[in-house]
Amino acid sequence: MSSKLKETFGAVPPGPQPSAPPPPGALAAKVRTLAPSMTRSMQRVAEAVAGDPAGSAALTVTGLAERTGTSEATVVRTARILGYPGYRDLRLALAALAAEQAAGRAPAVTADIAVDDPLAEVVAKLAQEEAQCLADTAAGLDTAQLEAAVGALATARRVDVYGIGASNLVGQDLVQKLLRIGLLAHAPADPHLAVTNAVQLRAGDVAVAITHSGRTTDVIEPLRVAFEHGATTVAITGRPQGEIAQYADHVLTTSSARESELRPAAMSSRTSQLLVVDCLFIGVAQRTYETAAPALSDSYEALAHRHAP
Template sequence: MIDPQRSTPENLVARVRAVLPSLTPSAQLIARLILDDPATVARSTITELSAASATSEATIVRTARVLGFSGYAQLRLALAAAAAHQGPDRLVPGDLAPDDPLSDVIAKVTRAEREAIEDTAAQLSPERLGEVVDAITAARRVDVYGVAASGLVAADMAQKLLRIGLSAHAFTDAHLALTSAVLLKAGDVAVGVSCTGETPDVLEPMRLAGKAGATTVAITNNPRSSLAEVSDHVLISAGRETAFRPGALASRISQLLVVDYVFVGVAQRTSEVSNQALRTTRDAVDQFLTDPRTRTRRP
């Protein structure tokens, strides 16, 4: 649920997008209108929105409450503030079309990536991030689970933490992830990466990791997902799905941004050790690249 005390013009639409998959079908109709044109919804009476969404006025009120508002009037005010702060062009990015020239592709993809980054930053609580950073800093071991596009993010997180001296491992195979999860202990950290928060290959290892006593962290677009429910800490990423960029791909940049937040936070907390580890690992790679024996090609 959206906390109205934390809702701002910068994060309102992003938060509505995040909870969209978990809403009822009728509530999704209303939420999609908000995402498609929040400025118009802000100008609409409840009767006008009822007609536009083909839902009842009672459904609109219930949807507003699910989103964290006392009623439709409060939601309208928040949407009006968002429209005034960001402008309609920011709130309704253009979708990609099959016949778009490459100049438009560059502009639209750049815009979508920028907005995903901005929306992720707007939603992320420094307090919540700090709790995750504390847990990872003190961890004996950090295991990260993800598949497909989220698997790439899991690998990125593991290699970053490994570079600063932490014992970190990424698992993109469900069987290996399950093996990892049951061997974790109190003081270890398990991180699950999933755009929808409903990926079975990530969900089950996270459940088992929690049962084993590990601290669990979710990186997901959906704060009402099953992954969020089984995790001790939830970090929300953002990404707008388009015709040529399904949800998992659209979220990749924002998930990587969340990983960078965590990595930098941990590196700050362990600056002496992490700086030494970075120098040592960089020197090892540099020596490998400059050693003439490593450049000798076999026939």
């Protein structure tokens, strides 16, 4: 088999494809987001290219397979999962990323917070991690999927938002924003109520599920019910290959910092989820500006007397 054939191994996998390969700067974010849902052999390839982009860019598909103890097919499949048509495209991105690192433009890796870190250092580390999560999410967000989700929300008869724990807090934030521009929205915290609400959804309604892991049963179940009843479904998740994606018409991927004993993933994933929520809200407000602007003004005016001058 020729090198060209090896580096474009196999047919394009079924399902929606990314509109364009992610930019070089998004590669590390893609690896952090997608690696947990990969097979162990694919994880070795992903970690190798993210950890040593310059060295990996110098290798053929066969060379990288040998370095990671995997197969050529695994290397190409990993490239596809990361958003590149083939290994050749991934090599180009790796070379560009290596150039960015050499120029000092690539983000530094933030260390985990230790139990004996001074509070000032904790503040600095948290701020850097939050900024990195936001940058990673923005770099990896599929704007075509975002546009489609905004379009569905802007014309929705009703919006249901499902989330548990920290994700429910994010869902409440989205609902509050949508209500203030005149959209009918709910975010039931009770998982049983979420399912019974989902039963009432139909075509023209929208259901939004928020789950970092992509496998939270109490979020998957109402989204599945909404999907089966014809509603447009949106998933905001850090695991786009997770079970939640089976019932989502549109998937919006978030990123999070590395998990540690003192910093569970839910903390940083919430930051990324809030960014996506803000993107959705601004997009909907733009689409419905003639009604959204007066509604916002009215809500501010209604509460003005409750704030001290």
